[in-house]
Amino acid sequence: MQFLKVGIPYKxxxxxVVTMGMFMSLMDSTIVNVAIPQMERAFGANIHDVQWVIxxxxxxxxxxxxxxxxxxxxFGGKRAYVWTLSAFLVGSLLCGFAWNLPSLVIFRLLQGxxxxxxxxxxxxxxxxxxxxxxxxxxxxxxxxxxxLAPVFGPILGGFLVxxxxxxWAFFINxxxxxxxxxxxxxxxREMSPQxxxxxxxxxxxxxxxxxxxxxxxxSEMADGNVTIGNALLLLGAVLFLFAFVMIExxxxxxxxxxxxxxxxxxxxxxxxxxxxxxxxxxxxFGLLFLIPIYLQTLHQESALQAGVxxxxxxxxxxxxxPFSGRLSDRIGPRLIALCGLMVLVTATALMIMLALNTxxxxxxxxMLLLGSASGLAQQIPVAxxxxxxxxxxxxxxxxxxxxxxxxxxxxxxxxxxxxxxVQVQSQKNVSNLAAQGITGKLLQEQxxxxxxxxxxLVVALLAFVAFVLMCFxxxxxxxxxxxxxxxxxxxxxxx
Numbered sequence: 001m002q003f004l005k006v007g008i009p010y011k012x013x014x015x016x017v018v019t020m021g022m023f024m025s026l027m028d029s030t031i032v033n034v035a036i037p038q039m040e041r042a043f044g045a046n047i048h049d050v051q052w053v054i055x056x057x058x059x060x061x062x063x064x065x066x067x068x069x070x071x072x073x074x075f076g077g078k079r080a081y082v083w084t085l086s087a088f089l090v091g092s093l094l095c096g097f098a099w100n101l102p103s104l105v106i107f108r109l110l111q112g113x114x115x116x117x118x119x120x121x122x123x124x125x126x127x128x129x130x131x132x133x134x135x136x137x138x139x140x141x142x143x144x145x146x147x148l149a150p151v152f153g154p155i156l157g158g159f160l161v162x163x164x165x166x167x168w169a170f171f172i173n174x175x176x177x178x179x180x181x182x183x184x185x186x187x188x189r190e191m192s193p194q195x196x197x198x199x200x201x202x203x204x205x206x207x208x209x210x211x212x213x214x215x216x217x218x219s220e221m222a223d224g225n226v227t228i229g230n231a232l233l234l235l236g237a238v239l240f241l242f243a244f245v246m247i248e249x250x251x252x253x254x255x256x257x258x259x260x261x262x263x264x265x266x267x268x269x270x271x272x273x274x275x276x277x278x279x280x281x282x283x284x285f286g287l288l289f290l291i292p293i294y295l296q297t298l299h300q301e302s303a304l305q306a307g308v309x310x311x312x313x314x315x316x317x318x319x320x321x322p323f324s325g326r327l328s329d330r331i332g333p334r335l336i337a338l339c340g341l342m343v344l345v346t347a348t349a350l351m352i353m354l355a356l357n358t359x360x361x362x363x364x365x366x367m368l369l370l371g372s373a374s375g376l377a378q379q380i381p382v383a384x385x386x387x388x389x390x391x392x393x394x395x396x397x398x399x400x401x402x403x404x405x406x407x408x409x410x411x412x413x414x415x416x417x418x419x420x421x422v423q424v425q426s427q428k429n430v431s432n433l434a435a436q437g438i439t440g441k442l443l444q445e446q447x448x449x450x451x452x453x454x455x456x457l458v459v460a461l462l463a464f465v466a467f468v469l470m471c472f473x474x475x476x477x478x479x480x481x482x483x484x485x486x487x488x489x490x491x492x493x494x495x
Contacts, residue, residue, distance in 0.1 A: 010129065010187075011129040011130050013183075013187045013188070014125050014126060014129040014188065015126065015129070016183065017081075017125075017180060017183050017184045017187065017188060018081075018121075018122035018123075018125050018126050019122075020176065020179065020180040020183070021081070021085050021088075021118055021122055021180050021184075022118070022119060022122050023149055023176075024088075024173055024176045024177055024180065025088065025115045025118055025119065026149035027149045027156075027172070027173075027176075028092070028111075028115070028169075028170070028172075028173055031156065031160070031161075031169045031172060032053065032054065032057075032169050032170075035161045035166040035169035036050055036053070036054070038161055038165065038166040039053065039101075039104075039166050042165075042166060043100060043101040043104075045101050049101060050101065052101075052105050053101075053104060053105060053108055056105050056108050056109050056112065057108045057109075057111065057112040057115065058112075058215065059112075059212045059215055059216060060108075060109050060112030060113055060115075060116055061112050061115055061116030061119075061408060062116070062211040062212055062215050062405075062408055062409060063116070063208040063209075063211055063212050064112070064113050064116040064117055064208070065116050065117065065119070065120050065404055065405050065408055066203070066204065066207050066208075066259050066260050066405055067117065067199075067204065067259070068080075068117050068120035068121050068124060068404075069120075069124070069259075069260070069261075070199050070200070070259065071083075071084070071117065071121070072121065072124050074199075078184065078188040080117075080121060081118075081121050081122075081125060081184055081188065082181055082184050082185055082188075084114050084117045084118050084121050085114065085118060085177060085180055085181050085184065086114070086177075086181060087110065087111075087113055087114030087117075088111055088114030088115050088118055088173070088177065089114070089173060089174060089177040089178070089181070090110065090114075091107055091108070091110040091111025091112070091113070091114055091115075092111055092170045092171070092173040092174060092177070093170070093171075093174060094107040094110065094111075095107040095108060095111055095167075095170040096167035096168070096169075096170040096171045097167070098167075111170075116408075119404055119408070120400060120404035120405070123400040123403070123404055124400050125188075126400075156172070160172060199259075200247075200248070200251055200256070200258050200259035202247050203244055203247050203248055203251065203258060203259035203260070204259055206240050206241070206243045206244035206247060207240070207241065207244040207259065207260070209237075209240050210237050210238075210239075210240030210241040210243075210244055211237075211241070211405075211409060213233050213234075213236055213237035213240065214234070214237035214238075214241065214409065214413075215409065215413070216233065217230050217231075217233040217234040217237055218234065218413055218417070220233075221234070221420065245262060248260060248261070248262045249262065260402055260405065261399075261402070262402075264399050264402055268472070268473070268474055269383065269384065269386060269473055269474055270384050270385075270399065272469050272470065272472040272473045273337075273380055273381070273383040273384035273470070273473050274384050274402065274403065274406055275469045276337070276341070276380055276466045276467075276469040276470040276473070277380045277381055277384065277403065277406060277407060277410070277466075278406050278407075278410045279410075279462050279463070279465050279466035279469065280341065280344070280377055280380060280463070280466045281406070281407045281410035281411055281414060282410050282411075282413055282414035282417065282418075282462055283344065283348070283414065283459050283462050283463045283466065284374065284377075284414065285410070285411040285414040285415050286414040286415060286417065286418030286419075286455070286459055287348070287370065287418075287459060289414075289415045289418060289419060290418060290422065290452060290455060290456070290459075291310060291367075292306055292310065293448075293452075294354065294449075294452055295309060295310070295363075297445075297448065298356055298445055298448060298449055298452075299356065299357075299358070299363070309360070309363060309364060309367060310367065312364050312367045312368055312371065313367040313368070313370050313371040313374070314371060315371065316367070316368045316369075316370070316371025316372050316374075316375065317371040317372070317374045317375040317378075318375075319371075319375070320371070320372050320374075320375025320376060321375045321378060324336050324340070324375050324376045324378065324379055325378075325379070328379045328382055332383075332386070332475070333379035333380070333382040333383040333386060334383050334470065334473050334474075334475060336376050336379040337376065337377055337379045337380045337383055337470050337473075338467065338470050338471065339376050340372075340373045340374070340375070340376025340377030340378075340379070340380075341373070341376075341377055341463060341466050341467040341470055342467055343369055343372055343373040343376065344370070344373035344374075344377060344463045344466075344467075345460055345463045345464050345467060346369065347366055347369035347370045347373055348370075348456055348459045348460035348463050349456075349460045350366055350369070351366060351456040351459075351460075352453050352456045352457055352460070354366075354449075354452070354453075354456075355449070356445060356446075356449060380470070381400075381403045381407075383470075383473055384399070384403055385399050385400060385403065418455050418458070418459065421451075421454060421455050421458055422448075422451045422452055422454070422455045423451075425450070425451035425454045425455070426447050426448050426450075426451035427447075429446070429447035429448075429450045429451055430443060430444070430447045433446055433447055433450075
């Protein structure tokens with residue numbers, strides 16, 4: 001802990017603290033996925049039952065993310081962050097000691113409460129610590145170690161689970177979390193809580209079930225369970241979310257504190273950047289779902305080989321992020337995000353030409369393009385927040401939480417949508433190819449490959465929609481850069 005005694009500027013201490021928390025949360029997700037087969041054997045359960053270990057965590061996150069601004073205002077950013085991190089740690093410890101599958105699912109729910117609030121809380125603290133002109137650099141610096149989580153998570157998880165058993169998929173969080181809590185407690189500044197902050201209960205009681213039901217219904221329908229019950233759940237989710245929008249609008253009109261301040265969507269920059277972020281997230285998580293299936297099922301790569309190939313994507317993102325952040329601070333995040341989305345459109349269009357025997361160097365080249373696109377497109381949320389000043393802490397809290405909520409909901413929607421497209425098209429292709437005399441293993445491989453081509457085409461079109469939406473984000477006004485720099489200098493001199 002000697003680095004704590006060095007004169008590190010406060011904003012970078014905040015970056016270190018929130019990066020550790022987010023890294024731990026993301027690492028946990030990748031390691032738990034590796035442990036699923038061992039959980040099956042340990043609990044004598046099937047894959048459908050064990051999947052609830054993943055699903056309940058995702059659904060809980062979607063439900064609790066919106067309460068982050070209230071907790072920040074009511075208890076102060078430091079206290080809320082430390083409590084959230086501690087809840088995640090307690091949940092992790094209990095998960096490791098779970099004695100059967102139902103107890104593990106319940107403890108994952110507790111862990112999901114901490115993990116769900118942790119992500120927007122980290123962004124709130126980060127955006128409050130940095131002036132607007134430096135948020136691009138801050139986001140990019142934080143993004144570099146976070147990209148290591150999906151690269152090293154499966155490797156570390158595979159070793160721990162193999163050597164010590166599935167509980168270590170959760171116990172690994174304990175030492176990392178204790179260090180993060182210690183640094184946060186020692187170095188984060190206390191923020192004065194707003195004691196009379198009102199909790200928007202009506203908003204929470206509509207957005208929580210609406211978000212959870214939406215994710216659950218689409219996930220079930222994507223698995224082929226297209227039933228009247230699931231269709232009614234989907235309709236109910238839409239009605240809940242519509243009611244939420246109406247409630248939040250009335251709260252804002254009456255001058256009350258909303259759960260999520262949807263008035264941010266009146267700002268053209270925030271609105272179009274957020275819409276672009278939704279489509280980008282759908283595309284990105286849909287791709288992350290399809291790529292390993294293509295590599296292992298169709299291209300006949302081993303899990304390790306597929307991991308190494310996918311690792312080039314993360315490495316490209318890590319290489320691009322620092323430069324994209326600095327350029328964003330100089331010329332604005334809009335242009336950087338547009339470049340990233342255009343590269344994404346190009347890369348996804350190239351994936352339509354992938355074959356069963358495509359050369360590895362071509363696949364790696366596409367992975368590098370995708371990684372570069374991700375590194376540049378990380379400036380989309382920076383663009384959304386670019387018109388919110390550092391001093392307006394509640395606006396920062398609500399804006400960053402809205403961004404996090406949208407990304408959290410778009411991720412499972414992307415996986416469900418793309419999975420559904422590939423599944424339906426694959427079944428159609430089997431019939432068409434069988435009529436042409438193709439049989440056996442080749443029939444399955446070709447039908448799946450053609451379905452993936454159709455999925456990649458949809459992904460490319462959605463990426464193009466994200467690009468078009470980003471074009472509607474206003475350009476930075478003349479003199480705005482100088483104004484932001486003056487505000488930043490004033491804040492630096494005060495602190």
